[in-house]
Amino acid sequence: MFEIAELGQTLKKSxxxxxxxxxxTQLLLTQQQLKTCDFPVIILISGVDxxxxxxxxNLLNEWLDARYLxxxxxxxxxxxxxxxxxxxxxxxxxxPKGSIGIxxxxxxxxxxSLRVYDKIDDNRLQVELNHINxxxxxxxxxxxxIIKCWLHLKKETQKxxxxxxxxxxxxxxxxxxxxxxHLKMYDDxxxxxxxxxxxxxxxxxxxxxxxxxxxxxxxxxxxxxxLHRIQHHIDARAAQSAQETQNNGTLxxxxxxxxxxxxxDLSLKTDKKTYNEKLAHYxxxxxxxxxxxxxxxxxxxxVFEGMDAAGKGGAIRRLIHAMDARNCRxxxxxxxxxxxxAQHYLWRFWRHIPRAGKVTLYxxxxxxxxxxxxxxxxxxxxxxxxxxxEIVNFEQALTDHGIILLKFWLHIDKDEQLRRFxxxxxxxxxxxxxTEEDYRNREKWDDYKHAVNExxxxxxTLEAPWLLVEGNDKKYARIKILKAFCExxxxxxxxxx
Amino acid sequence: MFEIAELGQTLKKSxxxxxxxxxxTQLLLTQQQLKTCDFPVIILISGVDxxxxxxxxNLLNEWLDARYLxxxxxxxxxxxxxxxxxxxxxxxxxxPKGSIGIxxxxxxxxxxSLRVYDKIDDNRLQVELNHINxxxxxxxxxxxxIIKCWLHLKKETQKxxxxxxxxxxxxxxxxxxxxxxHLKMYDDxxxxxxxxxxxxxxxxxxxxxxxxxxxxxxxxxxxxxxLHRIQHHIDARAAQSAQETQNNGTLxxxxxxxxxxxxxDLSLKTDKKTYNEKLAHYxxxxxxxxxxxxxxxxxxxxVFEGMDAAGKGGAIRRLIHAMDARNCRxxxxxxxxxxxxAQHYLWRFWRHIPRAGKVTLYxxxxxxxxxxxxxxxxxxxxxxxxxxxEIVNFEQALTDHGIILLKFWLHIDKDEQLRRFxxxxxxxxxxxxxTEEDYRNREKWDDYKHAVNExxxxxxTLEAPWLLVEGNDKKYARIKILKAFCExxxxxxxxxx
Numbered sequence: 001m002f003e004i005a006e007l008g009q010t011l012k013k014s015x016x017x018x019x020x021x022x023x024x025t026q027l028l029l030t031q032q033q034l035k036t037c038d039f040p041v042i043i044l045i046s047g048v049d050x051x052x053x054x055x056x057x058n059l060l061n062e063w064l065d066a067r068y069l070x071x072x073x074x075x076x077x078x079x080x081x082x083x084x085x086x087x088x089x090x091x092x093x094x095x096p097k098g099s100i101g102i103x104x105x106x107x108x109x110x111x112x113s114l115r116v117y118d119k120i121d122d123n124r125l126q127v128e129l130n131h132i133n134x135x136x137x138x139x140x141x142x143x144x145x146i147i148k149c150w151l152h153l154k155k156e157t158q159k160x161x162x163x164x165x166x167x168x169x170x171x172x173x174x175x176x177x178x179x180x181x182h183l184k185m186y187d188d189x190x191x192x193x194x195x196x197x198x199x200x201x202x203x204x205x206x207x208x209x210x211x212x213x214x215x216x217x218x219x220x221x222x223x224x225x226x227l228h229r230i231q232h233h234i235d236a237r238a239a240q241s242a243q244e245t246q247n248n249g250t251l252x253x254x255x256x257x258x259x260x261x262x263x264x265d266l267s268l269k270t271d272k273k274t275y276n277e278k279l280a281h282y283x284x285x286x287x288x289x290x291x292x293x294x295x296x297x298x299x300x301x302x303v304f305e306g307m308d309a310a311g312k313g314g315a316i317r318r319l320i321h322a323m324d325a326r327n328c329r330x331x332x333x334x335x336x337x338x339x340x341x342a343q344h345y346l347w348r349f350w351r352h353i354p355r356a357g358k359v360t361l362y363x364x365x366x367x368x369x370x371x372x373x374x375x376x377x378x379x380x381x382x383x384x385x386x387x388x389x390e391i392v393n394f395e396q397a398l399t400d401h402g403i404i405l406l407k408f409w410l411h412i413d414k415d416e417q418l419r420r421f422x423x424x425x426x427x428x429x430x431x432x433x434x435t436e437e438d439y440r441n442r443e444k445w446d447d448y449k450h451a452v453n454e455x456x457x458x459x460x461t462l463e464a465p466w467l468l469v470e471g472n473d474k475k476y477a478r479i480k481i482l483k484a485f486c487e488x489x490x491x492x493x494x495x496x497x
Numbered sequence: 498m499f500e501i502a503e504l505g506q507t508l509k510k511s512x513x514x515x516x517x518x519x520x521x522t523q524l525l526l527t528q529q530q531l532k533t534c535d536f537p538v539i540i541l542i543s544g545v546d547x548x549x550x551x552x553x554x555n556l557l558n559e560w561l562d563a564r565y566l567x568x569x570x571x572x573x574x575x576x577x578x579x580x581x582x583x584x585x586x587x588x589x590x591x592x593p594k595g596s597i598g599i600x601x602x603x604x605x606x607x608x609x610s611l612r613v614y615d616k617i618d619d620n621r622l623q624v625e626l627n628h629i630n631x632x633x634x635x636x637x638x639x640x641x642x643i644i645k646c647w648l649h650l651k652k653e654t655q656k657x658x659x660x661x662x663x664x665x666x667x668x669x670x671x672x673x674x675x676x677x678x679h680l681k682m683y684d685d686x687x688x689x690x691x692x693x694x695x696x697x698x699x700x701x702x703x704x705x706x707x708x709x710x711x712x713x714x715x716x717x718x719x720x721x722x723x724l725h726r727i728q729h730h731i732d733a734r735a736a737q738s739a740q741e742t743q744n745n746g747t748l749x750x751x752x753x754x755x756x757x758x759x760x761x762d763l764s765l766k767t768d769k770k771t772y773n774e775k776l777a778h779y780x781x782x783x784x785x786x787x788x789x790x791x792x793x794x795x796x797x798x799x800v801f802e803g804m805d806a807a808g809k810g811g812a813i814r815r816l817i818h819a820m821d822a823r824n825c826r827x828x829x830x831x832x833x834x835x836x837x838x839a840q841h842y843l844w845r846f847w848r849h850i851p852r853a854g855k856v857t858l859y860x861x862x863x864x865x866x867x868x869x870x871x872x873x874x875x876x877x878x879x880x881x882x883x884x885x886x887e888i889v890n891f892e893q894a895l896t897d898h899g900i901i902l903l904k905f906w907l908h909i910d911k912d913e914q915l916r917r918f919x920x921x922x923x924x925x926x927x928x929x930x931x932t933e934e935d936y937r938n939r940e941k942w943d944d945y946k947h948a949v950n951e952x953x954x955x956x957x958t959l960e961a962p963w964l965l966v967e968g969n970d971k972k973y974a975r976i977k978i979l980k981a982f983c984e985x986x987x988x989x990x991x992x993x994x
Contacts, residue, residue: 054822058817058820058821060822061817062814066813066817066827067810067813067828067829072823073824078577079575079576080575080577102822284667313562313564316563317563323555325551325557326554326568326570330564332564337834337835338836339835339836
């Protein structure tokens with residue numbers, strides 16, 4: 001696949017100098033226009049050593065308005081990054097909508113290099129590439145434009161290039177022992193790169209392969225490619241959003257299907273005495289287990305979803321009572337901040353992924369996408385439909401990293417909800433919890449139930465199953481949740497021994 | 498000073514159980530009210546080992562709504578934290594306005610422990626405590642409420658407490674070798690703590706010293722203290738803001754004082770040939786020097802201020818042209834995001850402090866506080882007046898950490914500005930740079946000049962001096978800036994050898 005980049009294409013200095021001013025003006029104007037658009041631009045600059053990645057990145061920073069772009073090179077991960085799933089470091093640096101992020105190497109560097117050094121086999125490389133494709137698709141589905149450029153060099157050219165650099169005292173610092181070693185591995189590297197590029201040159205995010213041997217040619221080509229892709233994307237998005245407004249309709253609800261929620265036995269109860277005993281028992285146990293988990297650097301993430309007044313807050317309080325407040329954190333999911341709104345909807349959950357050994361409890365979560373956003377029409381049919389797969393992939397990244405993930409659906413029936421609303425209105429420090437909106441949501445009870453049913457069906461996986469909690473009796477629900485977390489911790493910590 | 502906490506105060510179980518429900522209700526209601534207030538609450542829980550810090554923090558998490566508070570314990574700093582000034586890790590965890598942050602140990606832990614272990618002397622401790630006082634004052638001046646609680650134990654009580662914990666298999670994990678060692682150092686610790694508490698028990702952020710020997714007494718006392726302080730602060734802030742609106746006036750400008758800006762020779766010029774030679778020379782030099790700086794892990798921060806159209810962007814572009822885009826970042830200072838608005842005005846600059854060896858260029862900066870915010874009346878007279886000292890302290894934290902800090906004021910005269918405005922309006926890709934607002938700002942030219950003059954006078958320090966740049970000739974200005982950065986890097990890197 002690299003043949004086209006070995007033809008030795010060049011651009012004369014006179015032609016280059018003639019075309020560059022216009023390219024720069026166009027880039028600046030387009031970047032201006034981009035600022036008002038609702039998508040980010042992610043530019044990946046990869047390729048062989050000596051292919052000119054650094055030079056092109058410097059040029060792009062000069063041609064574009066550097067204040068509205070962000071260049072990221074990933075060196076060794078920091079300890080804060082190592083303690084989280086691999087993609088966390090990419091998520092934290094993603095450019096917000098309307099701006100440009102340039103990545104050197106990016107998410108491709110590590111898997112490629114691991115494969116070249118034979119630290120992983122072809123199958124594992126394949127798995128890594130699938131994760132990359134999933135992540136790229138997720139961002140693109142959300143509107144992002146991903147531009148991937150690969151700078152190629154023929155074997156002889158790479159050798160010459162590195163020799164020339166090493167000879168010049170002004171540039172010899174650029175040539176490291178690693179480069180010399182890589183030179184010997186050229187054939188291996190090209191083989192792996194070809195596999196990776198083939199697998200990830202998708203219709204939505206194709207690779208541009210550029211001959212890096214002539215700097216003028218390659219930088220002009222990359223610059224022009226970026227310009228055209230952005231211009232095209234701005235137009236395409238505008239056309240698309242006009243179309244989407246027309247198609248946005250909801251599917252009829254299939255009421256014949258029996259709901260998983262209806263199958264719950266909401267009469268389950270725990271009497272006060274048993275409750276007090278079990279509460280003390282499981283809280284003691286949880287206290288010990290979370291301490292061990294901290295020592296073993298195993299993190300946990302707990303997700304709480306449920307109808308309004310289902311008892312999420314009370315259950316969370318019983319859990320944190322048993323844990324060391326220094327190691328756990330509750331994240332309430334309210335309206336997103338404007339920094340959060342300028343990113344993919346999963347971004348604001350990624351940013352709170354705990355460090356090693358800590359516990360994060362999400363009071364409502366990313367499932368809002370397929371619950372409230374679906375029912376209230378905040379997300380289009382396409383958006384929430386694809387969210388199931390996006391969420392499953394996201395959660396897989398967490399569990400693959402060794403994070404213990406539990407998801408609770410707290411369920412109550414409609415009568416019990418009304419009873420609790422009325423009760424809250426009577427208690428001074430609970431009044432703030434009841435608003436008009438709660439009553440409005442209540443009217444959409446069946447829509448929510450349908451959405452929950454579909455959510456559970458589509459996102460319960462072996463590693464991250466949903467636990468349905470019969471919530472009409474608060475005591476029963478709290479014990480069930482405490483017990484489930486204890487058992488999950490116990491088996492996870494055991495299985496490590 | 499700890500005598501009062503050695504009287505052996507206790508609270509009977511019956512009295513405790515009677516009073517707690519009311520305290521909890523009040524805390525929840527007050528926390529509700531706080532959500533709409535424009536200040537954060539910072540609670541520090543410190544004290545001797547075994548004093549019950551962990552228990553009180555857990556209780557506070559239970560009593561308050563844990564979703565709207567954040568508990569932070571500082572273990573070993575991460576590498577991302579170590580590469581920045583000491584206070585960076587506190588800034589990044591500060592609670593936003595309307596919410597509560599609880600800190601265990603906090604900024605007091607390190608200096609206290611260094612002194613007890615004799616790693617620093619009394620003078621150095623004093624300097625550290627001054628920094629703490631400055632930081633607390635800065636937050637308080639911005640409206641923050643800081644509540645500092647110290648849990649004390651008598652020597653014998655501490656000994657007993659640790660013995661009891663060690664004997665019980667359920668609690669023995671809490672007793673570390675460090676604790677046993679600390680027990681022997683009790684007298685030293687108390688002496689140092691007394692000094693620290695005396696120095697930092699300021700009128701605006703006094704310490705509450707609590708006897709930690711009876712858990713019911715200490716937790717109730719701390720809980721009640723927090724409640725009262727928050728309630729009082731809510732009332733005081735409301736009263737204060739009513740008053741402030743009346744006092745908000747501007748001082749008359751003293752036009753007799755000769756301006757530093759008038760003393761600049763704006764006729765200074767560099768001809769094209771000299772410019773091209775020097776540009777190439779200093780860019781080459783800068784490229785080498787920033788590479789060395791990266792190797793030596795010395796970071797740089799460059800601040801660019803100047804009248805509109807003074808040439809900041811062009812100067813920045815010439816600098817980044819010479820640097821590796823992977824190691825430098827331009828931060829434009831536009832309107833703050835809502836997450837930024839919910840914090841102290843310095844917060845949004847702290848968050849971009851570079852990691853070791855990197856360069857951050859601020860295109861406009863924290864000096865907006867004493868320039869645009871002053872002239873446009875966005876900040877009150879008190880706010881911008883105290884900002885000078887706040888900024889000097891902030892910059893001192895940067896330079897103390899070894900960061901190279903340069904501040905450029907680019908100056909042009911009024912005629913030159915008009916010429917550039919007109920010119921920009923003619924060039925397609927520069928049109929977006931000119932708005933109505935630019936012409937409006939122009940009308941306040943003298944006010945800005947006066948503010949600049951005062952800013953330079955008050956914030957030029959030996960370690961972080963202002964460099965005034967004659968900007969009517971862009972070529973002259975760019976060379977002056979490039980040269981200054983090179984020389985500063987050269988001497989800073991030399992002085993390390």
